Amino acid sequence: xxxxxxxxxxxxxxxxxxxxxxxxxxxxxxxxxxxxxxxxxxxxxxxxxxxxxxxxxxxxxxxxxxxxxxxxxxxxxxxxxxxxxxxxxxxxxxxxxxxxxxxxxxxxxxxxxxxxxxxxxxxxxxxxxxxxxxxxxxxxxxxxxxxxxxxxxxxxxxxxxxxxxxxxxxxx
Numbered sequence: 259x260x261x262x263x264x265x266x267x268x269x270x271x272x273x274x275x276x277x278x279x280x281x282x283x284x285x286x287x288x289x290x291x292x293x294x295x296x297x298x299x300x301x302x303x304x305x306x307x308x309x310x311x312x313x314x315x316x317x318x319x320x321x322x323x324x325x326x327x328x329x330x331x332x333x334x335x336x337x338x339x340x341x342x343x344x345x346x347x348x349x350x351x352x353x354x355x356x357x358x359x360x361x362x363x364x365x366x367x368x369x370x371x372x373x374x375x376x377x378x379x380x381x382x383x384x385x386x387x388x389x390x391x392x393x394x395x396x397x398x399x400x401x402x403x404x405x406x407x408x409x410x411x412x413x414x415x416x417x418x419x420x421x422x423x424x425x426x427x428x429x430x
Contacts, residue, residue: 286390
């Protein structure tokens with residue numbers, strides 16, 4: 259029996275490991291970004307295809323998760339720019355998020371709705387920081403901005419969220 263080796267085998271092994279390690283994180287991020295479970299799955303598949311094609315060019319200057327998140331965010335942006343995407347109601351509510359993604363408590367619903375109402379640049383930073391546990395440096399690499407820009411975005415997002423959540427009616 260002949261042992262299979264070579265670039266394709268190594269790439270396949272690497273891709274399998276990346277899927278195993280980061281698929282859930284990517285799926286959650288794509289879903290929150292696109293507001294559609296099927297479209298999120300498509301975006302994750304496209305992300306892994308792009309990553310597979312670019313494995314030779316990955317220099318390791320950032321972590322694998324950061325690299326994949328950058329590819330996923332760009333893929334989601336491309337999907338959101340498409341004409342047909344703009345004609346579909348994609349509002350996210352926690353009751354429509356598949357349970358495999360994340361368990362929500364009632365109080366989390368208001369926070370999630372406020373996060374999803376943020377402008378895209380602020381929302382991306384918040385999702386990566388609080389929902390993906392990425393560092394400011396990793397987010398900067400994933401979004402192609404400076405760490406100080408990420409910090410500024412997070413601070414603006416926190417202020418906007420505080421204002422939005424203070425305005426909500428109290429449910430007792």
